[in-house]
Amino acid sequence: MDSLTPNARRTALQNRYGAAGLPAEGPWNDVIATMLDHRSVRGYKPDPIPDGTLETMIAAAQSAATSSNMQWTSVIATTDPAKKKILAEIAGNQKHIEQCPLFLCWVADMNRHVTISAAEQVEFETMPWLETFMVACIDVALAAQNAVVAAESLGLRTVYIGAMRNDPEKVARLFNLPKQSFVVFGLCVGYATEKAEGEVKPRLAQGAILHRERYDDSTAHDERKAHDEVMTHFSARHELQASTWTQRVLNRLGPMKSMNGRERMRAALGRLGFEIR
Amino acid sequence: MDSLTPNARRTALQNRYGAAGLPAEGPWNDVIATMLDHRSVRGYKPDPIPDGTLETMIAAAQSAATSSNMQWTSVIATTDPAKKKILAEIAGNQKHIEQCPLFLCWVADMNRHVTISAAEQVEFETMPWLETFMVACIDVALAAQNAVVAAESLGLRTVYIGAMRNDPEKVARLFNLPKQSFVVFGLCVGYATEKAEGEVKPRLAQGAILHRERYDDSTAHDERKAHDEVMTHFSARHELQASTWTQRVLNRLGPMKSMNGRERMRAALGRLGFEIR
Numbered sequence: 001m002d003s004l005t006p007n008a009r010r011t012a013l014q015n016r017y018g019a020a021g022l023p024a025e026g027p028w029n030d031v032i033a034t035m036l037d038h039r040s041v042r043g044y045k046p047d048p049i050p051d052g053t054l055e056t057m058i059a060a061a062q063s064a065a066t067s068s069n070m071q072w073t074s075v076i077a078t079t080d081p082a083k084k085k086i087l088a089e090i091a092g093n094q095k096h097i098e099q100c101p102l103f104l105c106w107v108a109d110m111n112r113h114v115t116i117s118a119a120e121q122v123e124f125e126t127m128p129w130l131e132t133f134m135v136a137c138i139d140v141a142l143a144a145q146n147a148v149v150a151a152e153s154l155g156l157r158t159v160y161i162g163a164m165r166n167d168p169e170k171v172a173r174l175f176n177l178p179k180q181s182f183v184v185f186g187l188c189v190g191y192a193t194e195k196a197e198g199e200v201k202p203r204l205a206q207g208a209i210l211h212r213e214r215y216d217d218s219t220a221h222d223e224r225k226a227h228d229e230v231m232t233h234f235s236a237r238h239e240l241q242a243s244t245w246t247q248r249v250l251n252r253l254g255p256m257k258s259m260n261g262r263e264r265m266r267a268a269l270g271r272l273g274f275e276i277r
Numbered sequence: 278m279d280s281l282t283p284n285a286r287r288t289a290l291q292n293r294y295g296a297a298g299l300p301a302e303g304p305w306n307d308v309i310a311t312m313l314d315h316r317s318v319r320g321y322k323p324d325p326i327p328d329g330t331l332e333t334m335i336a337a338a339q340s341a342a343t344s345s346n347m348q349w350t351s352v353i354a355t356t357d358p359a360k361k362k363i364l365a366e367i368a369g370n371q372k373h374i375e376q377c378p379l380f381l382c383w384v385a386d387m388n389r390h391v392t393i394s395a396a397e398q399v400e401f402e403t404m405p406w407l408e409t410f411m412v413a414c415i416d417v418a419l420a421a422q423n424a425v426v427a428a429e430s431l432g433l434r435t436v437y438i439g440a441m442r443n444d445p446e447k448v449a450r451l452f453n454l455p456k457q458s459f460v461v462f463g464l465c466v467g468y469a470t471e472k473a474e475g476e477v478k479p480r481l482a483q484g485a486i487l488h489r490e491r492y493d494d495s496t497a498h499d500e501r502k503a504h505d506e507v508m509t510h511f512s513a514r515h516e517l518q519a520s521t522w523t524q525r526v527l528n529r530l531g532p533m534k535s536m537n538g539r540e541r542m543r544a545a546l547g548r549l550g551f552e553i554r
Contacts, residue, residue, distance in 0.1 A: 013336060016336060016339065016340060017336075023332040023333075023335065023336055024328070024329050024332045025329055025332075026328075026329025026330050026331075026332045026333030026336075027327065027329060027330055027333055027431055028333070029430055029431070030307065030308065031307065031308045031311050031426060031427065031430035032333060032336075032337055032427050032430060034308050035337040035340050035341070035423050035426065035427065036336060036337065036340050037340075038340045038341065038342065040342055050304065051301070051303075052301050052302055052303025052304060053303055053304055054303075054487075055300040055301045055302075055303045055483060055487075056300075056303030056304055056305070056309060058300065058483050058486070058487050059290060059293060059294075059300055059303075059309075059313060059483070060309055060312040060313065062293065062480040062481075062483075062486065063293060063312050063313050063314075063315045063477075063480075064312070064315065064422060064425075065315070065317055065425070065436070065437050066480075067437070067439050068525070068529045069478060069522070069525060070526065070529060070530070071480060071481055071486070073486060074486045074487075074488060074492070075486060075487050075488065076488045076489075076490070076491070076492060077487065077488070077489050077490075078489075078490055079490075080490055083490065107492075109486075111494070112485075112494075112497065113526055113530055115494070115497065116501070116523060116526050116527070117530070117531075119498075120523065120527055122527050122531045123531065124530040124531055125530075125531065125532060125533040126529070126530045126531070126532075126533065126535060126536050126540075127530065129536065129539065129540050129542070129543070130542060130543040130546075130553065131442060131536060131539040131540065131542050131543075132530075134411075134414060134461075135439065137411060137414065137415060137418075138414060138415070138418045138461070138462070141414075141415045141418035141419055141422070142418055142421075142422045144419075145341060145418070145419045145422040145423060146312050146422060146426070148341075148342070149308060149312065149423070149426055150308065150309050150312065153306055153308035153309060154304055154306070159342070160342050160344070162344050162412065165408060175488070175490075175491050175492050176491045176492050177492050178492065178494070181492070184415070185415070200340075201346060203339040203340075203343075203348060204339075204348055206332060206335050206336070206339075208389075209335070209339065209348070209350060209351050209352060209386075210331075210332075210335050210351075210352050210354065211351060211352065211353045211354070211452070212353075212354050212355075213353070213354075213355055213356075213357055213360065213452075214353070214452050214453045215351070215353060215384075215452050215453050215454050215455065215458070217388070217389075217392070217455070220389065220392065221396075224393070245346070246393060246397065248345070248346060249347065249390055249393050250393070250397055250399050252345045252347060252403070253347070253390055253394070253401040253402075253403045253404065253409075254394075254399045254400065254401055254402065254403070255402060255403075256402040256403065258403060259403050259406065259408060262406065262408040263403075263406050263408065263554070265406070265407060265408050266406070266407045266408075266554060269407075276407065276553075277540070277543060
């Protein structure tokens with residue numbers, strides 16, 4: 001495969017880190033090449049997903065580790081234009097949710113376990129804690145990421161939709177979710193339009209995120225400045241308006257309005273039956 | 278590759294679901310075969326990880342989607358026997374933490390962003406919310422799962438160690454973590470001993486977790502009973518003492534003591550600087 005030549009490896013790493021931020025050369029294969037080539041795609045052709053592909057994605061998802069084999073994940077697959085339209089609105093009008101042929105909602109599903117508690121008449125003392133809530137969400141994320149890698153290995157593209165959390169109760173009603181289950185995030189799946197295929201997005205150099213034996217952020221400032229420069233070029237190429245990574249962080253984490261109401265999520269989860277002590 | 282024959286595909290799906298629970302046949306390739314073959318391994322040879330492999334795992338990890346490109350993940354890599362001994366104790370004496378040649382701690386690192394807030398003198402109003410905490414943990418999970426898939430594609434094995442959360446403060450001190458960062462989970466990485474290589478662990482059939490257009494648990498009871506039977510055979514083969522999946526759920530979620538102190542995690546995270554409103 002072309003993706004396996006030394007040149008392809010160098011190109012993949014340069015796309016991810018910029019020419020100045022390359023990590024040490026390591027092993028390479030098409031599994032790794034698939035992951036390095038990831039980009040989030042926000043424009044889809046109408047072509048449907050081939051038969052059997054969803055089931056293969058779910059098999060990959062279920063093959064991820066699950067804490068104590070508790071299997072907290074459920075998935076709602078929707079292809080219904082009416083449902084996708086409502087979901088797109090909840091997500092602040094993200095048109096790719098309507099456009100993509102398959103939209104997956106990844107559910108932290110404690111209902112499965114609560115049902116067992118009732119059926120077997122055993123009280124589950126471990127349920128109402130932040131720990132258990134977190135474990136369920138992490139389980140869901142591990143599963144979803146395997147599904148993403150499977151999809152991308154088949155030439156499909158995806159984008160996670162965190163904005164399902166803008167209104168967890170409305171999403172839950174739309175899918176008739178039982179108590180103690182909620183959609184952690186959505187996922188668009190489909191074939192990218194040529195225009196939307198885009199480019200791999202650069203990341204901070206490994207020096208900024210990989211620590212050996214102890215946390216060491218002595219190079220963090222310089223790594224951030226280097227990443228700012230890479231991201232300025234990237235945004236100039238793609239969105240016309242140049243922006244550093246620092247500026248994006250300030251825009252995203254500074255003002256309350258960028259949360260799109262998600263400061264109310266904890267209360268909404270309470271109404272959906274989650275205690276998070 | 279042998280893993281790509283139709284027989285190998287059927288075997289992989291049978292290992293995952295049992296003969297009676299096979300999903301519809303779908304596409305297949307070695308990326309998917311790698312994921313389907315996952316098992317968590319708790320016994321490692323002393324052989325070190327080849328040079329460059331850690332960097333390749335981190336490149337895969339950083340290639341996963343990260344919400345709004347915020348890049349919340351840091352990783353602490355440790356090979357130090359003294360540190361691994363302490364971590365094994367924190368985790369309730371999990372010997373594989375000492376045994377594995379490389380142990381990775383996956384950090385939800387908000388310190389990186391708090392530092393930017395201070396340097397740029399912009400208040401970050403979005404930080405103290407459950408939403409932001411969750412996003413950081415999910416980011417970490419997506420990244421770690423890519424690293425796991427990369428490692429397994431290279432013949433390495435892994436196991437996630439959630440028990441780092443038994444004492445988040447002690448783990449933070451060990452690695453000199455700054456405020457507003459904590460280890461979400463650990464990960465053993467290495468080559469499995471022959472005895473520990475084990476078998477793929479079965480999961481609930483897809484009918485139990487994949488819903489179309491709306492949540493439907495009308496088959497949940499039957500799927501659970503079928504899974505109980507598969508898991509009874511699995512545990513008889515592996516641990517001599519037969520146990521259904523239902524029994525494992527009761528044991529794990531019923532009694533408070535199975536939390537190993539993690540009901541105190543929220544308070545500990547508070548002391549580490551996290552507000553989770």
